[in-house]
Amino acid sequence: xxxxxxxxxxxxxxxxxxxxxxxxxxxxxxxxxxxxxxxxxxxxxxxxxxxxxxxxxxxxxxxxxxxxxxxxxxxxxxxxxxxxxxxxxxxxxxxxxxxxxxxxxxxxxxxxxxxxxxxxxxxxxxxxxxxxxxxxxxxxxxxxxxxxxxxxxxxxxxxxxxxxxxxxxxxxxxxxxxxxxxxxxxxxxxxxxxxxxxxxxxxxxxxxxxxxxxxxxxxxxxxxxxxxxxxxxxxxxxxxxxxxxxxxxxxxxxxxxxxxxxxxxxxxxxxxxxxxxxxxxxxxxxxxxxxxxxxxxxxxxxxxxxxxxxxxxxxxxxxxxxxxxxxxxxxxxxxxxxxxxxxxxxxxxxxxxxxxxxxxxxxxxxxxxxxxxxxxxxxxxxxxxxxxxxxxxxxxxxxxxxxxxx
Numbered sequence: 001x002x003x004x005x006x007x008x009x010x011x012x013x014x015x016x017x018x019x020x021x022x023x024x025x026x027x028x029x030x031x032x033x034x035x036x037x038x039x040x041x042x043x044x045x046x047x048x049x050x051x052x053x054x055x056x057x058x059x060x061x062x063x064x065x066x067x068x069x070x071x072x073x074x075x076x077x078x079x080x081x082x083x084x085x086x087x088x089x090x091x092x093x094x095x096x097x098x099x100x101x102x103x104x105x106x107x108x109x110x111x112x113x114x115x116x117x118x119x120x121x122x123x124x125x126x127x128x129x130x131x132x133x134x135x136x137x138x139x140x141x142x143x144x145x146x147x148x149x150x151x152x153x154x155x156x157x158x159x160x161x162x163x164x165x166x167x168x169x170x171x172x173x174x175x176x177x178x179x180x181x182x183x184x185x186x187x188x189x190x191x192x193x194x195x196x197x198x199x200x201x202x203x204x205x206x207x208x209x210x211x212x213x214x215x216x217x218x219x220x221x222x223x224x225x226x227x228x229x230x231x232x233x234x235x236x237x238x239x240x241x242x243x244x245x246x247x248x249x250x251x252x253x254x255x256x257x258x259x260x261x262x263x264x265x266x267x268x269x270x271x272x273x274x275x276x277x278x279x280x281x282x283x284x285x286x287x288x289x290x291x292x293x294x295x296x297x298x299x300x301x302x303x304x305x306x307x308x309x310x311x312x313x314x315x316x317x318x319x320x321x322x323x324x325x326x327x328x329x330x331x332x333x334x335x336x337x338x339x340x341x342x343x344x345x346x347x348x349x350x351x352x353x354x355x356x357x358x359x360x361x362x363x364x365x366x367x368x369x370x371x372x373x374x375x376x377x378x379x380x381x382x383x384x385x386x387x388x389x390x391x392x393x394x395x396x397x398x399x400x401x402x403x404x405x406x
Contacts, residue, residue, distance in 0.1 A: 002374045003031035006110040008101060008129060010122040013038045014075045017224075018273055020139055020170065020190050020302060021118050027370045029072040035104055035113075036069075038077040040097060040121050066104045076104045098128045105129065114377070117164075120157035127163045133380055136164040136182075138174055139190075144295035146227055166380040168373065171300040171321045184383075186376055189321075190300050191366035197309035199277035200353040207282040208275070214245045214266055217346055220283030220312075222249040222276055223303050225267075230291045230317065231258040236335035237342070238262045244342070246287075249279060280310035284351040285342055288316035288329075304329065309361040311353035315341045328360060 007028060011021035014036050025034050066074050078100040105113065112132040117123075120142055126134050142157065143150040158181060161167055167185040169175045179185035199205045211218070219237075221229075225248060235258045238246050242264050251270045259265040271279060280286070286307035290296045300321040307314050314329045315338060316322045322329055330345070332338035345351055 001031055001371060002028070002377050005032045005132075006105075006108075006113040007032055007034045007116055008037060008105070008110070008113045008131075009034055009116045009118070010037045010125070011039065011118040013077075014069060017270075021137075023191065023193065023366045024137075024370055024373065025073065025116075026070065027366060028374075029070065032072065033108065033110070034073045035066075035101070035108060035110065036073060036075045037097075037101060037122075038075065039119060040078065066107060074104070074108060076100060097122070098125045101125065101129060117160060120153055120160050123156040123160035123163070126160060133166065133377065133384055134164045135166045135168065135377065135380070136160050137168045137170075138178060139170040139300070141174065141177070141295055141298040144293070144298070165384055166376055168376065171298055172324070173298045173320055177298070184380065188369055188372050188376070189364070190302055190305060191369035192302070192305035192309045192361055192364050194309045194358070194361050194365050197277050197280065197306050198311070198355075198358045200280040200310035200312070201355045201358050205278055205281050208278055210268065211247065211279055211282040214247060216245070217284040217351065218245045218247050218282060219285050219287055219342060220247045220249070220279065221287045221289065221303075222271070222279065222306075223301075224253055225250045225256065226253040228291050228293070228296050228299075229254070230289045231256065233289050233317070233335050233338060234265065234287075235259050235262060237339055238265050240335075240339050241343075247279075247283070249276075276306070277310060280307065280312060281353055283310075283312055285345055286310075286312040286314045288314060288319070288322060289338070290317050290319055292317055292319065305361060305364055309358055309364075311355055311358040313345050313350055313354075313357075315345070328357065 007025070009021065009025050012019060014022070025036060028034060066076050069075050078097045112130060114133045114135060115126045115129060115131045116135045116137060117126050118137050118139065142148065143154045161178065161181040164182055165184065167178055167182045168188050169178055169185060170188065170190050172187060175185065175187045231254070234246055237244070238259065239262070244264060246259075246265045247268060248266065249268050249271050252267065256267060260267060288301055288304055290299070290301065296319055299319065301319070304314060304316065304322050304325065308325070308328055316329055316331055317338070318331050318333050323331055330341040332341050
């Protein structure tokens with residue numbers, strides 16, 4: 001793994017549930033220093049109570065300045081105008097956020113950092129921080145999120161890919177979409193915290209009482225319930241089999257009326273990440289009920305590997321990255337197929353946490369993925385500053401300062 005580097009990570013908010021970004025940076029922080037920059041968003045806020053609370057929360061975190069959250073990890077919450085379709089706002093954001101980050105780097109003593117960018121809205125900041133390297137780590141098709149200005153976000157992403165020394169994507173569809181823009185584009189799949197989710201297979205792990213009170217068989221889902229979750233599909237399943245219980249754990253960020261009134265659908269709200277293995281222990285079958293569209297076809301859902309690390313059988317809609325997992329996952333293309341695949345698992349008794357399935361995830365750990373990423377970064381640093389006398393071979397549009405491995 002790379003060691004001795006200063007890393008500026010532009011990602012989602014640190015205090016949210018751990019996504020791929022946090023899993024990667026926590027591991028890199030064992031041998032490097034990380035400044036995590038909270039999200040400046042990809043969509044314009046709406047006149048809703050939820051968005052008002054989010055704006056207030058960001059303001060409070062901004063007033064806290066740079067805060068230490070873990071060994072070698074500090075967090076900065078900059079202020080920015082969420083007007084990505086306005087050129088003047090983009091320029092102003094670039095100045096304000098870049099200066100905030102520079103100030104944090106000075107206080108922390110960062111030198112020649114690696115900018116590790118997960119969001120294209122930071123395109124005009126990357127390259128302005130005296131970086132040794134710029135990494136664009138693309139884990140979603142950001143132009144397809146509801147509420148974004150697709151043209152503006154797409155333009156920012158193209159700018160970022162032109163600047164980047166290294167582009168990493170998390171799915172094969174993203175690789176196909178991005179590699180023409182930058183010759184140094186590589187696929188690194190998502191990983192999973194195997195040891196954490198394997199607790200579902202252990203006899204010492206207790207099932208939560210609220211889940212135990214729900215009749216079996218239990219079909220479970222955990223994660224954000226947003227507009228990419230096919231609630232109409234789940235309603236079809238619930239009506240077709242009223243003897244099954246559908247358990248949905250997660251924050252609701254969409255209209256849940258399609259399932260809210262169904263007696264065998266249980267909207268249980270969010271649960272802390274640390275509790276998820278105990279809930280997985282009580283699931284008979286895990287579900288990935290995603291709508292199939294341009295956003296989800298490019299996605300690589302973290303929860304699939306989490307379910308498998310918990311040893312669970314999985315039924316999913318037809319997403320390319322899920323289908324790549326082969327016989328470990330059952331794929332359904334219509335609602336009646338979804339019902340049929342679940343029924344087949346229940347009839348066979350192939351349900352609940354199974355240690356042999358969890359062991360299949362040993363090679364899919366986040367530690368293994370970070371080693372892959374480190375090898376790519378080492379190679380990119382070698383290209384950025386080759387041996388003396390060697391020809392420089394750089395991607396199109398790269399012009400930031402370079403540093404050697406430390």
